[in-house]
Amino acid sequence: MASLGLSEEVKFKSTSGKDAMSLIDFVGTLRTAPFQEFGKEQRPDVRIAGRFMGQRGPFAKLQDSDGKMQLYMKKGTIGTDETEQSLNDSLVKLLHIGDFIGVEGFLFSTQTGEVTLHVQKLTFLGKSLRNLPIVKTDKEGNVHDAFTDPELRYRQRYVDLVVNPHVREAFIKRTKMYNSIREFLNEKGYLEVETPILQPLYGGAAARPFKTHHNTLDMTLYLRIANELYLKRLIVGGFDGVYEFSKDFRNEGMSRFHNPEFTQIELYVAYKDYEWMMNLVEEMLEKVAIDTNGTTKLQVGDNLIDFKRPWKRFSMYEAIEHFTGIDISEMDENELRATAKQLHVPIDESMGKGKLIDEIFGEKCEAQLIQPTFITDYPVEMSPLAKKHRTKEGLVERFEAICNGKEICNSFSELNDPIDQRERFESQLELGKRGDDEAMVLDEDFLRALEYGMPPTAGLGIGMDRLAMVMTNSNSIQDVLFFPQMKPESKPVPEAEAEGE
């Protein structure tokens, strides 16, 4: 904590007559970025504002949202008369790392060639009472005293963002990713929509929900686990293409790939199928890679991943045969069970045919798919909302894109046969009765919507956090969420409370 009292600082400011420059003057005025390409000649009347980030002799660093700029604050030169100069010299001595100041002066290039603002006017704008961790980088690019403790970084993201430029860059990339997708979909004429987060029935995925209660209606509501069923209602309503960036909530385990709240984009387009959607995904994610990183080739961990079209496509059976040498396409449940055992895939007795196939794939194939790859044609048991395959018995028209060993999207030709959909829900209910707590619940209103008729539709869901991890080369979902979920800090009981009321 700074020993300099805040009141002292404020008093100083109020007596120094430095309010002449209004705050408005710093809003929307020049930032540091335009000056980084500065040449040799001086450039007058430059005004910037930001955090004071330390001083050595007359040279100081100012940091704003674009980066850092050097200031030259020579004693006795800031201000128009001696009184002001003397006050400013005192103010400079009182500055603390993290304080906000506004400065005005002329730009010049120092002996070492660094673009520097020679400060002629100085305005105090805000006080920092806490010591920011000082991260320094030397000529070789080595980082000293980095602010690295993950717990502190996540709990105090504001500090992380101030002192770790790579962190803010990752979040800027995340936003670019959203913008890129919006631009792509809007250009195709699809409508960005919003649907309920509080839902009386949770559907569209298999997951345990968060449950809450509405007082006035006196009813249970769930935080959505997906928005699929609502977007399809909109397709029934006549929109040709709708999408939503959807914050979804799943009351399940946490890991470096799972946060209880996360974001998916879901897209539904009428009169299309999953083949068409595969092409859209390739085109869109290639663009996203370029828009976020300037290239289709991204270094992710140890892997160089190339989003350039076209991507490899495997059916799930082909993928399993490719990685295990076993053709399971004609096997019944008992043969699949034997095969899983032979491959040392952990299984249990409750697993049906579809689950066994999915398990073999997940265990033997998924992690080995590094380059973006489409896996198509999933078992019908795993996909109660997907349309049955037009030629392959027991399968649905579904694909996932796998990248860096993880699923990044899921898509199918949507089931638009209301009778089939009712049967699928009913078999989900059967699974539920047999103890599958992930089985979907039957949504009568959704079925009613389908009964009015839904055009053939292609649907897509992309895990935005997973995609952001790839696009920013992040190892944990926490690195692409500003405020990842954490347990509360344990606080010592304040003394006032300990003394009683």
Place this chain on the structure above:
RNA sequence: GAUCCGGUAGCUCAGCUGGUAGAGCAUUUGACUUUUAAUCAAAGGGUCCCGGGUUCGAACCCCGGCCGGAUCACCA
């Protein structure tokens, strides 16, 4: 939920076999008005995560707990 690792100054970390709590940066004061992580000098700064236990003596050993990370499990 399981296993492993970690928690010491604002930050990054040392701390040996259990024996007075340490460094660098940051902060404060003074000098310096210069450059480019780190000028010099001095000073201040600690619930060693919490609670028990063992011991003459615990940051260190033991037990329990809290928080975090990794891996696994779970999660289509």
